[in-house]
Amino acid sequence: MRALTRRQFGAGAGAALAAVAAPRLARAAAKPPVAVIGGGVGGATAARYLAREGLDVTLIEAKERYVTCFFSDLYLAGLRSLDSLTHGYDRLAQNGGIKIVHATATGIDPVSKIVSLNNGTKLSYERLVVSPGIAFKFGAIEGYDEAATAVMPHAWMAGPQTELLRKQLEAMEDGGTFVIAIPPDPFRCPPGPYERASLAAHYFKQNKPHSKIIVLDAKDAFKAQELFEEAWARRYPGMIEWLPMQFTGGVKAVDVKGGVVVAANARFPAAVANIIPAQMAGQPAEAAGLTDKSGWCPVDPVTFASKLQPDIHVIGDAAIGGDMPKSAFSANTQAKTCAFAIAAALNGTPPAAAHLFNSCYTFLGPDDAFTNAINFAPVDGKLKMTDFFISKVNATTQERRRMAAEAGGWYQAFMRDVFG
Amino acid sequence: MHTAFGRRGLVQISLAAVLAIGAAIAVSGALEGGAAEFDQGARLASICAACHDSDGKSDGIPPLTGLDENEITEALARYRASESPSIVMHAIALSLTAEEVRSVARYLADKGKEARP
Numbered sequence: 001m002r003a004l005t006r007r008q009f010g011a012g013a014g015a016a017l018a019a020v021a022a023p024r025l026a027r028a029a030a031k032p033p034v035a036v037i038g039g040g041v042g043g044a045t046a047a048r049y050l051a052r053e054g055l056d057v058t059l060i061e062a063k064e065r066y067v068t069c070f071f072s073d074l075y076l077a078g079l080r081s082l083d084s085l086t087h088g089y090d091r092l093a094q095n096g097g098i099k100i101v102h103a104t105a106t107g108i109d110p111v112s113k114i115v116s117l118n119n120g121t122k123l124s125y126e127r128l129v130v131s132p133g134i135a136f137k138f139g140a141i142e143g144y145d146e147a148a149t150a151v152m153p154h155a156w157m158a159g160p161q162t163e164l165l166r167k168q169l170e171a172m173e174d175g176g177t178f179v180i181a182i183p184p185d186p187f188r189c190p191p192g193p194y195e196r197a198s199l200a201a202h203y204f205k206q207n208k209p210h211s212k213i214i215v216l217d218a219k220d221a222f223k224a225q226e227l228f229e230e231a232w233a234r235r236y237p238g239m240i241e242w243l244p245m246q247f248t249g250g251v252k253a254v255d256v257k258g259g260v261v262v263a264a265n266a267r268f269p270a271a272v273a274n275i276i277p278a279q280m281a282g283q284p285a286e287a288a289g290l291t292d293k294s295g296w297c298p299v300d301p302v303t304f305a306s307k308l309q310p311d312i313h314v315i316g317d318a319a320i321g322g323d324m325p326k327s328a329f330s331a332n333t334q335a336k337t338c339a340f341a342i343a344a345a346l347n348g349t350p351p352a353a354a355h356l357f358n359s360c361y362t363f364l365g366p367d368d369a370f371t372n373a374i375n376f377a378p379v380d381g382k383l384k385m386t387d388f389f390i391s392k393v394n395a396t397t398q399e400r401r402r403m404a405a406e407a408g409g410w411y412q413a414f415m416r417d418v419f420g
Numbered sequence: 421m422h423t424a425f426g427r428r429g430l431v432q433i434s435l436a437a438v439l440a441i442g443a444a445i446a447v448s449g450a451l452e453g454g455a456a457e458f459d460q461g462a463r464l465a466s467i468c469a470a471c472h473d474s475d476g477k478s479d480g481i482p483p484l485t486g487l488d489e490n491e492i493t494e495a496l497a498r499y500r501a502s503e504s505p506s507i508v509m510h511a512i513a514l515s516l517t518a519e520e521v522r523s524v525a526r527y528l529a530d531k532g533k534e535a536r537p
Contacts, residue, residue, distance in 0.1 A: 049466065329470065336466045350456060352463045355515055359471075359508050373511035387514050389507035409480025413473035417466075 031056035032346040035115050035125040037105050037284065039066055039089060042131035042316030042331035044418045047098045049336050050129070053343035058099040058123055060115065064088065066419075067158035069189060070328050070360075071411055076155070076166050077199035079366050085158065091420035108288040110309045127342045130290060130297075130306075131316045131331065132282035133157070134188050137295070140278040141181070142253035142262075151256045152273040156188060168272045169200065174208035176271030179261045181251045183278040184218040186296070188317050188326045191362045193276060194228045198364045201236035213240045214268055216251050216261060220244040224362070224370070226393050231364035251275075281318035288312070296320040301378035302354050303341035304334055313338050322383030324376055330358045332418060356383060361407035369403040370395065461527025464520055467512060468528065485532040492525035 032055055036047045039061025047059040067086050074080035089100045101123075107116035108128065115123045136154065138145045144152070155165040169178065178200055182193045197215050204211040221244070222228075232240045249264025254275060261268040261275070280286075280295030290297045290306050297314040298307040301321045306312045315338050316331035324330045333356050340352040356376040363369045370391035376383045391403065468484060476483030484492075499506060500513035516524070 052462075332470055333467070336463075340463055349459065352460065353517075353520070355464070355467050357467065357511065357515065359511075371508060373508040375511050375515045387511050389503055389511055391507070405480040407480070409473070410471050412477075412479065413469070413471050413481060416473055416475075417469045 032126040033058070033124065034127045034129065034342060034346075035060060035123050036129040036131065037061075037115070038131035038133060038282075038316070039063065039100075040131060040133050040316065040331070041068070041328040041418050042133075042335045043129065044089070044092060045332045045335035046129045046131060046315060046339050048092060048096050048418070048420060049339035050342060051096050051098050053339060053349070054347060055343060057097075058101055058125075059089070059092065060101050060103060060105055060117065060123075061089070062102060062104045064102060067162070068328065068415075069156065069158045069192070072155070072158040072162050073192065073196045073199045074363060074366075075162060076169065076196065077203040077366075078166075079199070079202075082158075082163060087415060087419045089419070095420050105284050108284060108309075108312070110288070110312060113311060126311070126346055128312045129335075129338060129342070130285060130288065130312060130314045130318070131335070132285050132318050134279045134317050134326070135282045136277040137280055138277060140183075141251055141275065143256060144254045144275055144277060148254060148256045148275075152254060152261075152270075152275045154276050155274060156192075156276050156279075165272070165274055169203065172208065172211065172271045175210040176208070176212075177269065178204075178211065178213045178272045179268050179270035179274070180213065180215050181261055181273070181275045182215065182217045182219070182222075183276050186320070186326060187276070187279045189360075190223055190325050190327075191228075191360060194222060194224070195362050195364075196274070197240050197242075198228065198231060198236070201232070201239045202365050204239065205236060211239070211271075214270075215240065215242040216248055216263060216268065217242060217244050218250055220246050224372070224390060227362075227370050227391065228364070230393050231368065235365050235368065279317075281314075285314065285318050290314055290318075294320065301356075301381060301383040302337075303345075304338035305341075313342065322376070323385040324356065324383050325358055325360075325374075327358055327360055328414070329360060330356075332414070333357050354378060359410075361403065361410060363404065363407065364400075367404050368397075368400040369407050370400070371403055371406070457523050458527060460520070461523040464516070464524040465527050465531070468524070471508070484528050487529060487532055489525045489529040492528055493521055496521050496525070 034050050034055045034057050036043045036059045039059055047057050051057045065086050065088050071085055075082050092098045093100045103117040103119045105115050106118050113125050153161045153165045155161045180193055180197055197213050201213055248266055251261055251263050253262040259270055261270055261273050281291050281297050285291050285297050290308055292298050297318050299314050299319045299321045304313045304315050306314050315334040317326040337354045343349055344351040358374045361369050361371050372390040374385055375387040377386045471481050472484045476485040496513045499509040503510040
C-alpha cells in the first residue's frame with residue numbers, strides 16, 4: 001500500500017474545509033479562461049476535464065473531424081470501417097460546454113498570454129494546453145518528402161493516408177511484397193508497426209496468400225517482440241520477414257518512381273511501401289518555443305507544465321517527460337492529470353495525486369489480441385515506470401479472444417471519455 | 421458481483437487486504453471533509469472512465485453501475501492481490517492508496533445508483 005505523503009494531507013481538516021469552500025465561490029464569480037490547442041485524444045480529453053472543473057474552455061482544432069490512429073490497422077485489414085474511427089466535436093460543445101473553434105493557431109505570446117488564430121481572432125488565456133501530436137522529419141530518408149507520401153504513404157496520421165494505403169493493399173497482386181519501414185525511437189504508438197504487419201498478413205492470408213511482408217526496422221529489438229514473433233510463426237508462417245538494423249544498415253533512401261526502398265546494405269523492391277518517418281512534436285510546438293533540441297517538449301511530470309515557457313502545458317505525443325510511451329492512452333491520462341493540476345492552480349482546489357497509466361490493446365489477428373498495463377510515477381523530475389504487466393506469450397485461444405473483445409469495448413468507452 | 425468482476429479467488433489474501441484498507445480508512449478518515457472526498461472520488465473515477473463506458477453499455481468490459489461500495493472495495497483488493505484475471509485492473513489497483521480506494525468506491529457506488537443497473 002503506498003503511503004500517503006505529508007504534502008497530500010499536510011493541510012489538515014481545517015485548511016481542507018476552507019480550501020473547499022473558497023473555490024466554489026470563485027467558480028461562480030468568474031471562470032478563468034483556458035485554451036487548448038489540438039483536438040486529438042490529449043486535447044479533447046483535456047478540454048472535457050478542464051470544463052468539468054468549472055473552467056471556461058476553448059478548444060482550437062482546424063479539422064472538423066478526428067480519425068483515430070489506434071485501431072486504423074483494423075481498417076487496413078478490412079476489419080473495421082474508417083467511419084467507425086471518425087469522431088466529431090458536437091458532444092463536447094453541446095454537453096461539455098466547450099467552445100470549439102475550427103482554426104489554426106498561428107502565434108502564441110506567452111507574456112501577454114494570447115493565442116493568434118488564422119481566422120484573425122485573438123484569444124487570451126490564463127493557462128494554455130498544447131496537444132499538437134506529431135510531425136514528420138522529412139529529409140531523414142533521402143527522397144521521402146511530402147510529395148512522396150502520395151505514392152508511399154506513411155499512414156501514421158489517420159485519414160486520407162490510411163485510405164490510400166488500404167487502396168494500395170487492395171490493388172496489390174497476389175505474390176506482391178509489402179514493405180514497412182519503421183523509424184527510430186521515439187515514435188507514436190510503439191507496437192503499431194508490428195500490429196500493422198500482423199493485420200496486413202491476416203488480410204493477405206485471406207485474399208492473396210502468396211504475398212510477403214518485409215519489415216525494415218531502425219532497431220535491433222522491439223517491445224513485446226516474443227509476443228509478435230510467436231503469433232507470426234503460428235498464424236502467418238513464412239509471410240512476415242522482420243529485418244533489424246544490424247542486417248540492413250537501416251533505410252537510407254526511397255526510389256519513389258522505381259518503387260524501391262533502399263537500405264544501406266540492400267535494396268527492397270516493393271509492390272506497396274509504407275514508410276513511417278522519424279518524428280518530432282507537431283506544430284505549433286516548435287514555433288512557440290516549446291521544443292528542445294530533441295524536437296520534443298520537455299515538461300514537468302506532475303503538472304505537464306512546459307519547462308521552457310510559462311503558463312503553457314504540453315501533453316500527449318509531443319511531450320517528453322520520461323518513460324511514458326507515445327500512445328492515446330498516455331495522452332488521455334496526461335490530459336486528466338494536467339487538467340486537475342490547472343484547476344488546482346486556478347480554482348484553489350486541493351491538488352490531486354497524479355495517476356499516470358498506460359494500457360494498449362494490440363491485435364495479432366481479428367480474434368487474437370494482447371495487452372499491457374503500466375503505471376508511472378514522478379521520480380527526480382521524470383516519469384518512471386513503476387509497474388509493468390503484459391499478456392503471456394502462451395496465452396490460451398480463449399484468453400486471446402477475450403482480449404480482442406475487451407479491446408472493442410475499450411475503444412467504445414475510451415471514445416466516450418475523450419469526445420463525450 | 422462475480423458477473424461483473426470475474427471469478428472469486430484468493431479469499432484469505434483479499435480478506436487481509438480489505439482489513440488493511442479498513443485500518444487505513446480509520447486513520448485517514450478524519451482528515452477530509454465530504455466535498456473534498458467527492459472531488460477526489462470524481463477525479464479518480466476518471467481513471468475508470470477510460471475503459472468502462474459511463475452509461476454501462478460497453479461490450480467486452482463490464483460496467484461499473486449497480487455495485488455497492490463494499491463490492492467495489494473488495495474487487496479492488498482482489499485485483500491488487502493477483503494479476504489474474506486482469507493485468508489492467510491489477511496495475512490500476514496497485515496505483516491506488518487505501519484512501520483513494522475508499523473515495524472512488526463511494527463515488528462510483530453513489531453514481532451507479534443514479535444510472536440504470
